[in-house]
Amino acid sequence: MKKMNVESFNLDHTKVAAPFVRLAGTKVGNNGDEILKYDIRFKQPNKEHMEMPGLHSLEHLMAENIRNHTDQVVDISPMGCQTGFYLSVINHDNFVEILEILEKTLQDVLNATEVPACNEVQCGWAASHSLDGAKEIASEMLAKKDEWRQIYIEEA
Numbered sequence: 040m041k042k043m044n045v046e047s048f049n050l051d052h053t054k055v056a057a058p059f060v061r062l063a064g065t066k067v068g069n070n071g072d073e074i075l076k077y078d079i080r081f082k083q084p085n086k087e088h089m090e091m092p093g094l095h096s097l098e099h100l101m102a103e104n105i106r107n108h109t110d111q112v113v114d115i116s117p118m119g120c121q122t123g124f125y126l127s128v129i130n131h132d133n134f135v136e137i138l139e140i141l142e143k144t145l146q147d148v149l150n151a152t153e154v155p156a157c158n159e160v161q162c163g164w165a166a167s168h169s170l171d172g173a174k175e176i177a178s179e180m181l182a183k184k185d186e187w188r189q190i191y192i193e194e195a
Contacts (some may be wrong), residue, residue, distance in 0.1 A: 046076075047118075052084035057122065058180050060138060060187045073130055074113060077137060080123040081180050088121035093172020095164070096154045098124070100173055103155040104147035108140045138187060148177035 043049050046064045063078040082088050089097070098117050101124065105112055113127040131137065151170060159165045 047078065050078075054191050054193075055080065055084060056186070056189055056192045057081065057083040058183050058186055059190045060141065061190050062134065063125070065132075073132065075128050075132055077126040077128070078123060079126055079141065081176060082122040084120065084122050089117075089176055090169075090172060091121070092167050092169035093176050094121055096157070096168045096170055096173035097148060097176050099154050099156055099162070099168070100148045100151055100177075101144050104151075105140060105144040107147070108143050109136075138184075141187075142181065142184060145177040145181050148173055149181070 040049075057080040059078075059080050061078045061080075062075060064076045066074045066076075068074070094117055098115075102115050105115055105126075109128070109131065111128045111131040113129050115124055115126045117124050126137070126141075128137070151174070154168050154170050154173070156162050157165055157168050162168075
């Protein structure tokens with residue numbers, strides 16, 4: 040296949056074994072700052088996906104809570120395919136710490152009593168949320184945290 044500009048388009052989605060966390064790319068700025076992008080895959084591509092209300096609430100919860108565990112987050116965004124998230128951090132290349140931050144953030148989701156910014160003033164589609172759905176997704180991911188480092192089916 041032709042090499043694509045988007046890193047994830049070059050990933051053979053038939054050979055990965057979700058859930059996993061992988062370094063998807065790095066960029067170094069003119070002043071030496073390094074942005075690292077992680078692929079946090081919750082669901083097996085083309086086999087399952089996160090339902091939008093739960094995914095949307097998970098996005099709000101993770102975006103708000105991950106910043107309680109590190110000030111190096113640039114962004115955390117859901118994938119359009121609804122199978123995972125991208126996490127971008129600046130100057131934080133310790134993979135073990137990234138996994139710990141993710142685990143703490145998902146624990147925060149399980150402990151949440153409400154979805155932050157779940158209203159028409161702060162959210163573009165406030166009617167599409169599910170705290171229970173977010174908790175279910177987080178619980179499933181945490182239950183398989185021992186698998187997060189295994190990216191490919193052969194490794195599983």
